[in-house]
């Protein structure tokens with residue numbers, strides 16, 4: 280097991296703080312009263328319903344106002360704005376940086392590639408540059424950069440479960456290519472400037488106040504309106520669905536244990552660099568997932584008991600950019616951090632359905 284640093288008194292910059300995973304991470308840090316100073320940064324863009332981002336920010340504000348030991352400050356801005364990022368690092372001097380801001384989504388990258396280049400490449404580059412310059416003039420600088428990668432880097436790899444030792448050179452979407460690029464860029468910066476960095480490959484994250492562009496949320500929106508949902512690859516599709524609290528617990532632990540610095544035989548620094556999978560490691564068939572979602576939507580009173588699901592389901596072929604299975608090998612996460620996501624689909628979808636009822640109905 281890795282040794283965890285004490286985060287008490289640390290300043291943590293979390294980009295994408297109005298996003299699904301980012302907001303939950305902020306809430307968890309505030310809840311556990313770790314005595315941290317959290318700087319949240321997000322452009323609050325309208326890729327999906329902004330009211331959900333505002334709801335998340337409101338939840339954070341409410342909790343932060345009751346928290347004695349930790350502090351919270353929010354900056355609305357774009358990580359692709361280099362001057363802004365430099366300014367944020369100069370002003371707040373973060374000890375830990377968690378970069379979750381990105382243009383997410385596989386399908387959207389087919390129609391809107393520009394957004395991915397801006398946020399995921401230029402934005403991430405700005406974060407790396409700012410980390411690099413955080414050590415200027417003998418300053419202590421950034422102790423750990425943690426950033427979101429994605430299970431999509433595995434492309435259509437046949438070997439399962441997906442291991443971080445596997446070759447990931449064949450992305451099938453621009454989104455995946457930007458995430459793999461982030462890992463490569465982080466490696467170069469870790470090697471050149473000794474920046475401790477950890478990339479986290481998240482596997483299909485779901486939960487309350489999640490992303491409306493993801494299947495479980497989109498299905499719910501459509502079923503309510505009486506529209507037909509499309510199940511891709513005729514339902515022959517398996518996903519390692521991971522509940523958001525499990526992702527947050529993983530990020531929280533990883534954040535506190537930067538990869539060690541050291542020198543190689545050539546006397547030059549070895550890159551303090553790591554990549555981990557965070558997934559449930561228990562892929563579920565898409566049709567089973569839809570089945571549990573339906574039951575939970577009825578249970579939460581989002582849909583009536585006699586809803587005719589069969590009349591609202593259409594089995595269709597696979598979409599460009601999609602992959603048939605995602606399945607995380609999480610042994611490294613377990614070994615180094617003593618943690619393995621374990622929330623069942625039933626429990627997770629129940630919480631989503633209950634939240635949906637409260638938020639929309």
Ligand SMILES: NC(=O)c1ccc[n+]([C@@H]2O[C@H](COP(=O)([O-])OP(=O)(O)OC[C@H]3O[C@@H](n4cnc5c(N)ncnc54)[C@H](O)[C@@H]3O)[C@@H](O)[C@H]2O)c1
Nearest residue numbers: 295298299300322323324357358380381398427481483484
């Ligand atoms: N949710 C998943 O299933 C999943 C899976 C794999 C990887 N990821 C990655 O995890 C991270 C968080 O994902 P999420 O599900 O919370 O997505 P999200 O879209 O809810 O959150 C991302 C946030 O980043 C903000 N943002 C986007 N571009 C920005 C920019 N240029 N500058 C500042 N803010 C910007 C958005 O406004 C949004 O609030 C992303 O990097 C995503 O690619 C998510």
